[in-house]
Amino acid sequence: MNHLLPWRVAAWALGVVPLAFAVKWTFQSLLGPNPVEFLEHYTGDWTLRLLLTTLAMTPLRKVTRLSEPIRVRRILGLWTYAFLCLHFSIYLVFDLGLSVAQLGADLVKRTYITLGFSAWLMLLPLAITSTNAWQRRLKRRWVTLHQLIYPAAILGCTHYYWLVKADTREPLIYLAILLALLAFRVQSVGISLRRRREQPPAVRVQIETMSASTSSERP
Ligand code: HEM
Incomplete structure (x- = not known):
């Protein structure tokens, strides 16, 4: 039995299913009185959900000690970016009529x-360098580069909070989830740094050499 398969199916479903619904509702004219606004909000919501799901994979791996969450993280990350590009494109095409000057003004x-x-x-650089070839080429720098997902998630959540005028409950829930994920990350980085410092110097050098040559760990 391939244990990775259900994880891969779930990760693909998280991207394909909401996209299929958006296409179906568009063709059936079920997007309500303001289809552009509907799609803008729908793709924004899914970008945020997928982004937080991607970030949740590292804590999930740590808690369950399973490797599968890490192995589907790239699929989730790429679906996040696909929804984000859709979200951005809808705004660029329908709100701005592809005007770069208008984008600059906004x-x-x-x-x-x-x-x-x-x-x-x-x-953007995370999506471009998401392939195995880029991972091999950049080595440890790849891991550092992919830490950009954390500030990007903070910006994404703040973007949502900022645009909401009245009821801020939903953006605050997303922000709280993000803060919990960040707190978990900071705590586990702290623990591994402390463990590393407690190792005798010879063992530390050995561990660092091994992790530099074998690490395919993503942030
Ligand atoms: C990681 C990045 C981003 C995330 C997570 C995100 C998320 C969201 C969310 C959750 C919403 C509101 C959905 C709702 O009300 O249900 C939204 C709305 C919106 N976003 Fe984004 N977004 C991102 C990037 C962008 C970018 C790059 C643009 C364009 C430059 C953009 C333009 C908009 C616009 C125009 C709206 C609708 C505002 C309104 O109706 O008043 N977003 N976004």
């Missing part, structure tokens, strides 16, 4: 656009 005038756009820019 970036200056609207803080939530500045925050969202910065998150998109930060995640």
